[in-house]
Amino acid sequence: MRTLSIAFMTAALALTPNVAPAQRAFTPARTSDGQPDLQGMYTRNGVVGLEAKPPVNPIDPGGSNPLSVSNRGDGLGPYPKVFGEGGTALRGGQRGAGQQHRTGIVDPPDRNLPWRPEEDAKRREFLLHMNPPVDLRHVELNARCALPGLFQGEDNNNPYQFLQEAGEVVILYDYNHTSRVIHLDGRPHLGSNIRLFMGDSIGRWEGNTLVVDTTNFNDRTSYSREIPYLTAALHTVERFTINDANSIDYEVTIDDPGLFTKPWKTAGYFTRVPKGTESLEFACAEGSQTLLNIFGPPPGR
Amino acid sequence: MERFIHSLVYVSALLVGTLPATGQTQSRRTADGKPDFSGVWQAVNTAARDLQDHSGQLGVPPGLGVVEGGEIPYQAAAAAKKADNFAHRATADPTEASCYLPGVPRATYMPFPFEIVQTPKQVAFIYEFAHALRNVPMDASPHPDGLPDAWMGDSRGHWEGDTLVTDVRNFNDQTWFDHAGNFHSDALHVVERYTLSGADHIQYEATIEDPKVFTRPWKISMPLYRRMEKNIRLLEYECVFYQQEEKFRNAPFHK
Numbered sequence: 443m444r445t446l447s448i449a450f451m452t453a454a455l456a457l458t459p460n461v462a463p464a465q466r467a468f469t470p471a472r473t474s475d476g477q478p479d480l481q482g483m484y485t486r487n488g489v490v491g492l493e494a495k496p497p498v499n500p501i502d503p504g505g506s507n508p509l510s511v512s513n514r515g516d517g518l519g520p521y522p523k524v525f526g527e528g529g530t531a532l533r534g535g536q537r538g539a540g541q542q543h544r545t546g547i548v549d550p551p552d553r554n555l556p557w558r559p560e561e562d563a564k565r566r567e568f569l570l571h572m573n574p575p576v577d578l579r580h581v582e583l584n585a586r587c588a589l590p591g592l593f594q595g596e597d598n599n600n601p602y603q604f605l606q607e608a609g610e611v612v613i614l615y616d617y618n619h620t621s622r623v624i625h626l627d628g629r630p631h632l633g634s635n636i637r638l639f640m641g642d643s644i645g646r647w648e649g650n651t652l653v654v655d656t657t658n659f660n661d662r663t664s665y666s667r668e669i670p671y672l673t674a675a676l677h678t679v680e681r682f683t684i685n686d687a688n689s690i691d692y693e694v695t696i697d698d699p700g701l702f703t704k705p706w707k708t709a710g711y712f713t714r715v716p717k718g719t720e721s722l723e724f725a726c727a728e729g730s731q732t733l734l735n736i737f738g739p740p741p742g743r
Numbered sequence: 744m745e746r747f748i749h750s751l752v753y754v755s756a757l758l759v760g761t762l763p764a765t766g767q768t769q770s771r772r773t774a775d776g777k778p779d780f781s782g783v784w785q786a787v788n789t790a791a792r793d794l795q796d797h798s799g800q801l802g803v804p805p806g807l808g809v810v811e812g813g814e815i816p817y818q819a820a821a822a823a824k825k826a827d828n829f830a831h832r833a834t835a836d837p838t839e840a841s842c843y844l845p846g847v848p849r850a851t852y853m854p855f856p857f858e859i860v861q862t863p864k865q866v867a868f869i870y871e872f873a874h875a876l877r878n879v880p881m882d883a884s885p886h887p888d889g890l891p892d893a894w895m896g897d898s899r900g901h902w903e904g905d906t907l908v909t910d911v912r913n914f915n916d917q918t919w920f921d922h923a924g925n926f927h928s929d930a931l932h933v934v935e936r937y938t939l940s941g942a943d944h945i946q947y948e949a950t951i952e953d954p955k956v957f958t959r960p961w962k963i964s965m966p967l968y969r970r971m972e973k974n975i976r977l978l979e980y981e982c983v984f985y986q987q988e989e990k991f992r993n994a995p996f997h998k
Contacts, residue, residue, distance in 0.1 A: 474774030481862065578991045588984045589874060603878070605862050607773075607781050612860045614867055619844075619876040619895075621869045623858065629974055638979050721878055723893040727983040728843045728917070733991060740990035 468686045470650060475608040477626075478650045480684050482714055483603045483721070489692060489710030490593050491546020494553040496668045497566045543691060549707035556703045565701075568670060575736060583664060586733070587726035589620055589639035591663030592656065592678060592694070593708075600724065601715050611645060611652060616721040624654050632658045637674055639663055652682040665696070665708075673700030688714040770942040773861060778905045778939045781861045783970040783977065786852040786947075793923035794963060809852075809963045815925060816958040828924025836922050842982030844875050844894035846918030847911050847933050848949040848963065856970050858977055866900050866907065871977045879909055886912050892929055894918060907937040920951075928955040943969035 471479040547553040557565075568580070575581045584594060595602070600616035611624040624645040632642045637660035645654040661674040676698040683691040690712040697705040771779040789797070789806030795813065799805035817825055828835060837843040838853075845853055855872040868877040879900040886897050892915035900909045911933040919926050936948040945967040952960040 578987065586984060586987055588981060589979065605860050605865060605867060607860055607862060610781075610860070612867065612869075614869075614876060614878065619874060621867075621874065621876055623860075623869070623977065625976065632974075632976075636978060639981065640979065642976075720880070720887075722890070723895060725844060725894050727873075728841075728894060733987060737991055740992075 468650070468684065470684045470687075473606045477606055477611070477647060478652075478684055479606065480604050480611075480652070480682065480690055481606055483601045483719055484690065484712035484714050485599065485601050486595065486597050486692070487711050487713060488543065488545025489597055489694070489708060490666045491708060492553070492666075493547065493555050493668065497569050543689075543711040544693070544709040545711070546708060547706065548693070548709045555706055558701060558703055561701045565669065565671075569668070572670065578733070578737070581733065581736065582667070582670070583639075583662065585730075587618060587730055588662070590615075590617060591639055591659070591672075592641065592680070593665045594663070595620065597710065601719065601721060602712065603721060614721065616724055618724050618726045624652070631655075634658070637661075641676075641678070650684040652680075654678075654680040654682070656680070672696075672698050675700040682712075685711070770939045773863075775863045777861070777863075777902060778907075779861065780859045780866075780907060780937060780939065780945065783856050783858045783975045784945060784967045785856040785970055786854075786965055786967055788852060788965055790852040790963070790965065791849060791854060791921055794921045794925055795923070797923070809965045811962040811964060814961075816961055818956060818958055821926075821956045825924050825926060828919065828926055830924075832922055832924050836919055836924070837917055838919065839922050842873055842986050843917065844873060845870075846894055846914065846920075847877070847896050847898070848935060848951075849918065849920055850875050850877075850895070851935075851947060851949070851967070852965065855980055856975070856977060866909075869977060871980050873980065873982045886910070892916075896931070896933065903936075905938065909933075909935045909937075911935065926956070927951070927953045930955045937967075940966070943971065 473479050473481075547555070550556070572580045572582070578586075583590060590596075595615050596617045602616070603614040605612040605614065609625065609627045611626065613622040613624070615621065620640070622640055622643055624643040626645050626647070628646075629644065631644060636642070636658055638658050639660055639662065641656035641663075642658035643654050643656045645652055647653070656678045657676075659672065659674055659676040661671065663672050663676065664670050665672060676696070678694050678696055680692065680694040683693075685691045691709070692711055693707060693709040695705050695707050696702075773779045773781075788809065789804050790809045792803055792806065794808060794810050795815065796808040797803070797806055815825075832839070834840050838845045838849065844850075850857065850868070850870045850872065853870065853872045855870065857868055857870040860867040860869065862881075864881055866879040866881055868879065870876070875895060877895050877898050879898040881900045881902075883901065884899060886899060890897055890913050893913055894915060894917065896911040897913035898909045898911045900907060902908070912931075914927070914929055914931040914933075916927065916929040916931075930953050932952040934950045934952075936950075938946045938948075940946045946964065947967050948962060948964040950960055950962045951957070
């Protein structure tokens with residue numbers, strides 16, 4: 443299953459032009475209810491990036507090959523390879539030659555995040571206990587087959603499908619059969635006692651840009667391996683801008699006063715995969731032995 | 744006083760405007776002329792406990808069966824396996840005991856809402872339970888050859904008049920139809936039929952065929968109800984995550 447999916451992706455990357463077209467206004471088709479039409483299947487690229495001075499990556503301290511966690515010879519990194527593939531995300535902040543899209547942390551431009559110093563210290567201490575994880579809370583969400591939050595879906599890998607119907611934009615992830623329903627009908631956010639991995643998303647169109655305001659996160663989502671948790675105070679504003687027939691530019695403002703003194707921004711882009719690509723089932727928990735491998739059989743069993 | 748009268752007139756107009764609508768069976772259509780199934784739906788029955796007639800027990804609500812004719816036509820060996828499943832259901836039910844994806848049709852009648860997303864080329868079913876998801880291409884494409892087995896199967900959809908029909912194959916043999924141990928093999932073939940019986944009701948049917956387990960195809964049917972709350976939306980029931988917390992007894996996160 444994974445092999446098929448990766449084969450699709452390789453084909454997608456090979457076929458998708460990586461250079462933005464000359465600057466001219468692109469006019470997308472309209473859906474029957476008048477929304478700019480961004481439907482289709484895309485890969486996400488570059489959203490998760492590195493800070494200017496990131497802490498040591500706890501999963502791959504040498505930084506040699508974040509793709510092959512399970513191939514480590516030292517017995518560390520108990521994650522199956524399927525989770526290690528997410529490590530490509532760590533490279534999001536880098537820019538290839540001729541890269542036209544903004545990726546990774548874009549504001550502040552020097553990528554020094556506005557950490558509250560005491561929270562930065564706590565986070566760095568936390569990371570020291572992730573490999574091997576000292577307890578369940580130090581296990582990456584991906585390894586627990588949990589919903590990934592907004593950032594830890596996957597970059598450069600499993601595709602995302604956008605569907606639109608009256609009053610909604612729906613994003614279906616290949617990754618762990620995740621989905622987001624973005625409501626465009628002006629409804630208010632949920633009450634504050636409801637907390638969600640994926641948050642509660644309310645959207646609106648500004649020209650060809652879908653602006654999505656998301657709140658009601660739980661305190662278990664993360665931004666990256668280096669920023670392994672965000673708080674329930676997290677509030678995001680995402681901007682999906684239809685760039686041309688084959689790409690969507692993406693920017694998100696991350697406002698988490700629990701960790702940071704002011705909002706910061708990260709960017710990336712979506713590129714269309716070849717016609718005929720289909721999403722395959724990404725069953726995760728059903729085959730996972732990860733927690734058993736880490737912690738052994740649960741007490742009392 | 745004048746304002747009061749205005750209010751009365753307004754309220755009367757509202758009543759006149761809404762009363763006939765509640766009685767009618769006309770339902771919305773999409774821009775391409777199909778019945779509009781989009782929205783959040785839920786079964787209101789006990790089929791996820793037991794597809795067949797069952798009495799109440801402590802913690803088990805009683806329920807009318809949803810199997811046409813009442814009986815599930817097991818082959819002899821399969822009937823014995825069903826009985827064994829039933830005896831061990833507390834720990835052996837893949838969905839209740841292990842939070843695994845519920846398969847089809849069980850996902851439909853889990854006691855959780857699900858959303859139908861309807862576009863001309865594709866329909867998606869998003870289930871609140873375990874964030875299960877089904878993509879249903881509506882482009883007349885066949886089931887691909889060589890796909891690995893899947894918990895939720897491979898769904899292909901088409902229209903028969905105003906009925907949305909899905910053909911689902913390519914299942915693994917790991918899911919149960921209910922907590923009573925009704926089961927299938929990897930030869931399972933399910934055909935679902937969704938028909939609007941009003942703006943806010945779907946008549947749901949699933950024909951179940953599995954030559955390794957049953958002596959003939961059999962059918963379940965039930966109404967599905969639109970969730971009418973104005974602010975309705977799917978939330979999250981992260982069964983796996985909650986179970987991990989329970990099993991591995993972790994401390995509260997990030998405190």
